[in-house]
Each structure stands twice: as structure tokens, then as C-alpha cells.
Amino acid sequence: xxxxxxxxxxxxxxxxxxxxxxxxxxxxxxxxxxxxxxxxxxxxxxxxxxxxxxxxxxxxxxxxxxxxxxxxxxxxxxxxxxxxxxxxxxxxxxxxxxxxxxxxxxxxxxxxxxxxxxxxxxxxxxxxxxxxxxxxxxxxxxxxxxxxxxxxxxxxxxxxxxxxxxxxxxxxxxxxxxxxxxxxxxxxxxxxxxxxxxxxxxxxxxxxxxxxxxxxxxxxxxxxxxxxxxxxxxxxxxxxxxxxxxxxxxxxxxxxxxxxxxxxxxxxxxxxxxxxxxxxxxxxxxxxxxxxxxxxxxxxxxxxxxxxxxxxxxxxxxxxxxxxxxxxxxxxxxxxxxxxxxxxxxxxxxxxxxxxxxxxxxxxxxxxxxxxxxxxxxxxxxxxxxxxxxxxxxxxxxxxxxxxxxxxxxxxxxxxxxxxxxxxxxxxxxxxxxxxxxxxxxxxxxxxxxxxxxxxxxxxxxxxxxxxxxxxxxxxxxxxxxxxxxxxxxxxxxxxxxxxxxxxxxxxx
Numbered sequence: 001x002x003x004x005x006x007x008x009x010x011x012x013x014x015x016x017x018x019x020x021x022x023x024x025x026x027x028x029x030x031x032x033x034x035x036x037x038x039x040x041x042x043x044x045x046x047x048x049x050x051x052x053x054x055x056x057x058x059x060x061x062x063x064x065x066x067x068x069x070x071x072x073x074x075x076x077x078x079x080x081x082x083x084x085x086x087x088x089x090x091x092x093x094x095x096x097x098x099x100x101x102x103x104x105x106x107x108x109x110x111x112x113x114x115x116x117x118x119x120x121x122x123x124x125x126x127x128x129x130x131x132x133x134x135x136x137x138x139x140x141x142x143x144x145x146x147x148x149x150x151x152x153x154x155x156x157x158x159x160x161x162x163x164x165x166x167x168x169x170x171x172x173x174x175x176x177x178x179x180x181x182x183x184x185x186x187x188x189x190x191x192x193x194x195x196x197x198x199x200x201x202x203x204x205x206x207x208x209x210x211x212x213x214x215x216x217x218x219x220x221x222x223x224x225x226x227x228x229x230x231x232x233x234x235x236x237x238x239x240x241x242x243x244x245x246x247x248x249x250x251x252x253x254x255x256x257x258x259x260x261x262x263x264x265x266x267x268x269x270x271x272x273x274x275x276x277x278x279x280x281x282x283x284x285x286x287x288x289x290x291x292x293x294x295x296x297x298x299x300x301x302x303x304x305x306x307x308x309x310x311x312x313x314x315x316x317x318x319x320x321x322x323x324x325x326x327x328x329x330x331x332x333x334x335x336x337x338x339x340x341x342x343x344x345x346x347x348x349x350x351x352x353x354x355x356x357x358x359x360x361x362x363x364x365x366x367x368x369x370x371x372x373x374x375x376x377x378x379x380x381x382x383x384x385x386x387x388x389x390x391x392x393x394x395x396x397x398x399x400x401x402x403x404x405x406x407x408x409x410x411x412x413x414x415x416x417x418x419x420x421x422x423x424x425x426x427x428x429x430x431x432x433x434x435x436x437x438x439x440x441x442x443x444x445x446x447x448x449x450x451x452x453x454x455x456x457x458x459x460x461x462x463x464x465x466x467x468x469x470x471x472x473x474x475x476x477x478x479x480x481x482x483x484x485x486x487x488x489x490x491x492x493x494x495x496x497x498x499x500x501x502x503x504x505x506x507x508x509x
Contacts, residue, residue, distance in 0.1 A: 013246040014216060021211060025204040029197065036193045043186040050179040053107050058172040060103035065165045067096035068124060072158050075135045079147025084140040090132065097124070113175075116168035123164050127157040219243025223251050235262045307333070362508040363399045365392035365406070365438075369427065372407035376414070385414045389427035393436050395505040397485045402505075405481045406440075408474045409501055413442035416499070435487065435504045443498040447491055455491065478503075 074090025131154035138144035219242045226239040241251035311333040417423035482489040489503035
């Protein structure tokens with residue numbers, strides 16, 4: 001039957017959709033992560049500048065102003081009193097000035113910071129040179145005359161210094177305020193970026209969930225519903241492909257399989273219908289065969305018995321009174337009637353194997369062989385045959401048929417004996433798993449390899465009836481009995497003197 005082609009798959013597969021979604025999400029997250037890293041770095045830089053530079057510079061500028069005020073206070077007090085104790089704030093102010101200047105030199109950043117520091121230092125140096133240093137260098141005891149002389153100039157120079165320091169602190173305060181504002185903006189940007197990252201992650205999760213639901217879960221659920229309906233027996237229900245291209249391809253393959261199964265089912269239904277017809281015909285034929293067997297066993301036997309009886313009466317009454325030809329014809333008629341009776345009896349027995357009186361039980365082959373030898377007692381005695389056997393097992397089968405099987409095999413072994421020696425027959429048995437392998441070996445005339453299968457065909461004789469009497473049905477009946485019990489029988493074709501018939505029977509356990 002032609003196989004249905006799979007439906008074409010057009011569009012993106014599940015892997016491609018997932019790659020697109022994950023790639024887009026990863027790209028967005030990468031961009032936002034880069035911005036977040038920059039924001040964090042910028043925030044760190046601003047925070048470090050605010051903590052390590054701007055604020056300490058403002059503190060140092062305030063300390064510098066305090067140092068200059070201490071110097072001005074000390075020189076003004078010394079200039080008014082002439083007492084050396086008043087120079088202590090001036091001396092301390094000089095030390096504080098040096099410390100503050102070193103800090104400002106290391107913290108001043110940018111042209112504005114350096115310019116403010118230079119202006120403050122220049123004006124401080126000018127005030128110290130013109131006013132503070134000369135006053136401090138005057139001998140103690142009386143108020144220095146230079147203090148009074150340069151009071152107005154000192155006030156003017158120190159006011160100019162104070163203005164420069166105020167401008168410097170103002171600029172530093174503005175720089176610190178700017179850094180604070182920048183830090184606040186950076187923190188706000190950082191919070192917005194992390195919020196965006198969280199929102200994108202949540203959105204990506206929702207999109208992935210919805211995409212998997214629509215692109216994978218729902219198509220798979222639809223495919224499962226369709227396949228379950230088909231497996232429930234509705235082979236005519238189509239499997240509709242939905243979803244991405246790979247899931248549609250899977251549904252198309254399942255649909256192709258369904259169509260193939262549907263074709264096979266229709267073919268099977270057709271074959272079953274033919275088989276039912278043939279079974280009916282076989283049943284009818286078996287009925288006719290049973291009718292024939294009944295006729296053969298009753299209606300045909302009676303005329304043959306009459307023919308044989310009257311031929312025998314003619315032979316006894318007129319034997320020797322007629323010529324030799326008449327005696328020969330009467331003998332032919334008697335022999336033909338007897339052989340016909342034997343042939344009909346054998347055919348009837350052959351037809352009944354496996355159909356009549358079949359009772360499967362545990363059969364001891366020792367008993368079956370004993371009954372078979374009792375039936376052959378006369379033949380065995382006349383031929384001086386020696387019959388031996390191994391310990392025989394118990395098998396599952398019909399006792400009557402197994403007795404007939406052994407009887408036929410031993411009878412054949414004795415019948416086809418060699419003229420040069422008395423017949424010797426041995427029955428061996430060996431267990432092989434769940435079966436018994438048995439063999440009947442004799443020292444007779446043997447069977448050629450080319451006739452190994454022919455001897456099991458009904459009415460196939462290898463010798464004339466004058467040389468070896470019989471109907472040619474014995475081994476065919478043996479094969480039918482063995483196969484009825486589920487075994488096999490064959491002729492061992494290995495070179496030897498005599499014949500070896502091997503067969504198998506199921507063990508009783």
C-alpha cells in the first residue's frame with residue numbers, strides 16, 4: 001500500500017523560537033548590565049571624589065582660614081601689648097597653615113581649585129611679608145611701632161586674604177554640592193536600571209511561559225488528545241498539526257502513521273473476512289471428511305468383509321479343484337480385499353489423530369513402550385528382535401497416541417531389518433530444557449539421505465509390498481502424532497549401519 005507523505009513543515013521550529021526569545025532577552029540584559037556597570041562605576045567614582053577629595057579639600061580650606069585667623073589674632077594682640085604670650089596663636093597658626101596647605105595641594109583638582117589655592121597663598125604671603133612677619137620679629141616689652149604704622153595696610157591685606165579664602169571655600173562647597181547632586185542622579189539612574197532589569201526578567205519569564213504554553217504545551221496537549229482518541233479505537237479521527245514546525249512535523253508523522261495503520265487495519269479486516277470464509281469452508285470440509293471417515297469405518301468395511309469372506313470360501317472350497325490360474329486369481333482377490341481393509345483402517349486412524357479422544361495428561365513412556373511391545377509380541381518373537389531402552393521419562397500427551405507412536409517406530413525398525421543379522425532396536429532419551437529428545441536406533445537396512453523427508457509422506461513407499469508389506473502410512477502417522485504434541489521428528493542422516501529416528505516431546509513439568 002502507498003505510504004502517505006509527511007506534511008510539509010514551514011515556519012520556525014521550537015528551538016528557533018526559543019533561541020530568538022532567549023537571544024533577545026540576553027541582548028537586552030547585556031545592554032542593561034553594561035549600563036548598570038557603568039552607573040555603578042560612575043557612582044563609585046563620584047562617591048570616592050566626594051569622600052576622598054571634595055569634602056576633605058573643603059575641610060582643609062576651613063582649617064587654612066582658621067590658621068590665618070589665628071595668625072592675625074596673635075600678631076594683633078602682640079602689636080597692641082608687646083607681650084610674647086600673644087604670639088603663641090601666631091606660631092600655631094603657621095604650623096596649621098603648613099598642614100592645611102599640604103592637604104590642599106594634594107586635594108586641589110582642576111584649574112579652579114589650583115587658581116583659588118594660588119591666590120590664597122599669594123595674598124597670605126603678602127600679608128605675612130608686609131604685616132605679620134615684621135610685627136612678630138619686633139622685640140617684646142613694648143608694643144611694636146610697626147603695628148600702628150601698618151594697621152590700615154594690614155587690615156586691607158587681611159580683608160583681601162579673607163575674601164580669597166571665602167571664594168575658595170565657596171568654590172569647594174559648590175564642587176561638593178555638584179558631586180552630591182551627581183551622586184544622587186547616578187543613584188536614581190542605578191535604581192531605574194535595576195528596576196528595568198527586574199521588569200525585563202519578569203516580562204521575559206512571562207513571555208517564555210506564555211510562549212511555551214502556546215507554542216509547546218497547547219500543541220502537545222492537542223496532539224495528545226488526538227492520539228488518545230486514535231488509540232482508543234477511533235482510527236478515522238485525524239491528527240491536526242499545530243504549533244512550531246518541529247511539533248507540526250511530529251504531528252504529521254503521527255498522522256502518517258495513523259493513515260498507515262488505517263490502511264493496514266482495512267487490509268487486516270479484509271484478510272480476516274477471507275480467513276473467516278476459509279474457516280467456514282474448512283469447517284464444512286472437515287464435516288465432509290468426518291462423514292467420509294464414518295462411511296469408511298462402517299459402510300465400506302462391510303462390503304470388503306463380504307468380498308474377503310466369500311473369496312476365502314472360494315479358496316477353501318474350490319482350492320485344488322480349479323486350474324492354477326483360478327487359484328492365483330482367488331489368492332489375488334483375497335489379498336487385495338485384506339489390504340484394502342488394512343488401508344481403510346490405517347486411513348481412519350490417521351484422520352482421527354488429534355481430533356478424536358485427545359486427552360493430554362502425564363504419560364509414563366515406560367508404560368507406553370510396554371503396551372507397544374505387547375502389541376508387537378508375535379513379530380518380535382518371530383524375528384528374534386532385541387529391544388532395549390534408556391530410562392524413559394514422563395511427558396505431557398495423549399497415552400493412546402504415544403503408544404501408537406512407539407509401536408509404529410519399533411515396528412518399522414523390526415520390519416526393515418537386515419537379512420544378515422537379527423534386529424536390535426534401542427530407544428534413548430535425553431532432557432533438553434523443557435523437552436525430551438528421544439531416538440529409536442536400529443541396525444536395519446537404513447534410509448538414504450535423499451529419502452530422509454520422503455518417508456514421512458503418506459503412501460510414499462521405498463520398497464515393493466512383496467519385499468516389505470505395509471500401507472506406507474506408518475511414519476506419516478508418527479509425524480502427525482509428534483507435531484500434535486508440539487514436537488518434531490526427523491531422520492538422522494549421519495552415516496551408520498541402520499536407521500535413527502529422532503523426535504521431541506514436551507516434558508510433563
